Amino acid sequence: MFNSLGKYILLLHLSFRKPEKFKVYWAEVMREMVSVGIGSLGIISIISLFIGAATTIQVAFQLSSPLVPRSIAGSIARDSTILEFSPTISSLVLxxxxxxxxxxxxxxxxxxxxxxxxxxxxxxxPGYLIAPKIIAGMTMVPLLVIASITLGITGGWIACVLSGDVSPADYISGVHSGFDGLTVRVALVKAVVFGFIIASICAYQGFYTSGGALEVGQSATKGVVYSCVMILFADLVITRLML
Incomplete structure (x- = not known):
């Protein structure tokens, strides 16, 4: 375990050494940003819309008491989307x-x-292959999370329009009511950390692959599994520290 951690830290150190030709590295960073950001926008959009809609419907179902204002569904859906669903679910998909x-x-x-x-x-x-991927992950994942938050809240509004469980006016009122900018800051911190985790862990698994095609598949599987576990752990730590 400690040997693997040492190799991981050494690989990160080598990845961020001064580049030989900045223009070459910059072009690689731009290519990776397009691959991570534009390439993932479709799946993130679909997931965010459906999660936002499902969350709003479930909250409206649970708040069936006449003593509870219907607008609270918008507040709960908003905070759940910003703090947890958009950064964490999107990162697991990524x-x-x-x-x-x-x-x-x-x-x-x-x-x-x-x-x-x-x-x-x-x-x-390591600098040519890994650093651009880490930079792209830490840059584009927060942008994807912002898009996910917007689409998740929009999905909740669409669910209100189509289902009628909560009136769209009540939903919008709840979304605006009691908004705390700290939730967005927490979401962005999570997104940056998750982007680093995904790129660095998966790059580490790929860089130290040995064997043939079978081992490449095993490395990809390990990278995804370890990334998901570390994302959930980091989610817990960041939530505890910032909230």
Missing amino acids: AGRVGSSIASQIGTMRVTEQIDALEIMGVNA
């Missing part, structure tokens, strides 16, 4: 989509000796 891709890509380069070729040519392979 661990499956982006994380597996990172581990498979780097793992394939390792078993086909492309990484060895880069190192022979004097290229800092």
Whole structure:
């Protein structure tokens, strides 16, 4: 365990050494940002809309007492979406989509000796392959979470319009009532940390792959599983520290 942790820290150190050619690294960062952000926007949008709608309907069902104002459904759905559903569920989905891709890509380069070729040519392979992915993850995951929050709240409004369980006016009133900007800051901190976790852990698993195609698949699976576990652990820690 400690040996793996040491290799992980060393890999991160090598990844963020001064680049040989900044323009090459910058182009790689831009490519990874497009891959992580634009490539994941569709699945994040669909999930956010449906989770927001389902959350609002369930909250409205549980608050059936006439003593409870219907607008409270909007407040609960808003805070649940901002604090938990959008950052955590979106990151778990991204661990499956982006994380597996990172581990498979780097793992394939390792078993086909492309990484060895880069190192022979004097290229800092961890810096060229891993640092852009980490930067892209820490940059684009917060933007995806912001989009997820917006779409989740919109999905709740759509559910109100279609179901009639809560009037759209009451829902909007609840969304505006008692809003605390701290919840958004917590969500963004989570998103940055989760982006780092996904990219770094999956890149580590891919970088130290040995064997053939079977081992590449195993590395991708390990990367996704470990990322999901660490995301849930980090979610607990950040929630406890900031709230």
